Amino acid sequence: MGIAVAYLPETLRDAGSDDETLAALRMLAGHDEDLAHESTRHVNRLRSLLLQTHPAFERVLKGERATRDATLALLERYGGPAGMERAGIEDVKDWAGSNGLRAGRIIDDMFKAIGEQTVTVPGTGMAETIIPSIVRDIKAIKDRRREVGRQVGKLLEDHPLLTVPASMPGIGVRTASSILLGIGGDIANFKSAAHLAAYAGIAPVTGQSGTSIKGERPARGGNKRLKNALWQSSFVASTKHPPSIAYYKRKREQGPALAA
Numbered sequence: 001m002g003i004a005v006a007y008l009p010e011t012l013r014d015a016g017s018d019d020e021t022l023a024a025l026r027m028l029a030g031h032d033e034d035l036a037h038e039s040t041r042h043v044n045r046l047r048s049l050l051l052q053t054h055p056a057f058e059r060v061l062k063g064e065r066a067t068r069d070a071t072l073a074l075l076e077r078y079g080g081p082a083g084m085e086r087a088g089i090e091d092v093k094d095w096a097g098s099n100g101l102r103a104g105r106i107i108d109d110m111f112k113a114i115g116e117q118t119v120t121v122p123g124t125g126m127a128e129t130i131i132p133s134i135v136r137d138i139k140a141i142k143d144r145r146r147e148v149g150r151q152v153g154k155l156l157e158d159h160p161l162l163t164v165p166a167s168m169p170g171i172g173v174r175t176a177s178s179i180l181l182g183i184g185g186d187i188a189n190f191k192s193a194a195h196l197a198a199y200a201g202i203a204p205v206t207g208q209s210g211t212s213i214k215g216e217r218p219a220r221g222g223n224k225r226l227k228n229a230l231w232q233s234s235f236v237a238s239t240k241h242p243p244s245i246a247y248y249k250r251k252r253e254q255g256p257a258l259a260a
Helices: 019-053 055-060 063-067 069-078 081-087 089-098 104-116 124-155 160-166 173-182 193-200 224-240 242-254
Strands: 205-209 212-217
Touching: 019 055, 019 063, 019 124, 019 173, 055 104, 063 069, 069 081, 069 089, 069 104, 069 124, 081 089, 081 104, 081 124, 089 104, 124 173, 173 224, 193 224, 224 242
Parallel strands: none
Antiparallel strands: 205 212
C-alpha cells in the first residue's frame, strides 16, 4: 500500500474541506453504492440462469466478462448459448462487427463452450426469454452509474478536492471521491502517510505476546471505504504506471518488513 499513501498527505495539503461539496459527494456515493448492489443482484441472477442451463458457457463469463458491453449486447440479441448456436458463429461475428463490438475472442470462447455441451437442459428455452430482460436491467444500471460518475466529475470540476488526488496514478473520479469522503475532506486530520495507512487499516499489525514479537499480519479494521479506494488505486498503479511498477517491484525485492 506504500504506492497509495506515500504522497497523499503532501499532495493533498491544500485540499481543505468543503461541507457542501462533501455532502453532495456523500449522497452521490450512497446512490452509486445502491446501484452497485442492484447490479450485483442482477448479474448473479444472470449467471445463475446460465449455470443451470449451460455451465460451460457460464464459465466463459467469469469475472468482469459478464458485464462487458459486448457480452451484454450479445446476450440481449441472442438470449444465450442456444440462440447463438441457432444463428451460427459467422452470423454472430458479422452482427457484432456491424454494431462496433470488439468481441471476436469472447465469441470464439462462447462457441467453444457451446460445443462442449451435447444435451439441452429442460428450461433452457424459458431461461433465454428471461436473460435479455435481465441484461437490459444491467445495462440501464451501468448507464445510471456512468451518469453518477459524470455528476461527480461536474461537481468537482476544477476543484482542488478532485484535481489533486485525480492527478495521481491509479485514481479516477470515483476513487478520488471515496478517498476524500474517507478522510473527511481534510488531510490535515492525518500527520503522516503512516497515520493515514493506520486509519485506513492497510498498515500491518505487529503480533506480540509479552515481550515476544510474533511477526506482522494484515489489519482487519480501519475505514472500509478508504481501504478499498487505496487498495484499488494501488493495484491499478502497480500494473499500469511504470514508476509505480518499479516502486512496487523494488519493495517486493526488499522483503515484507521494508515493503509496508
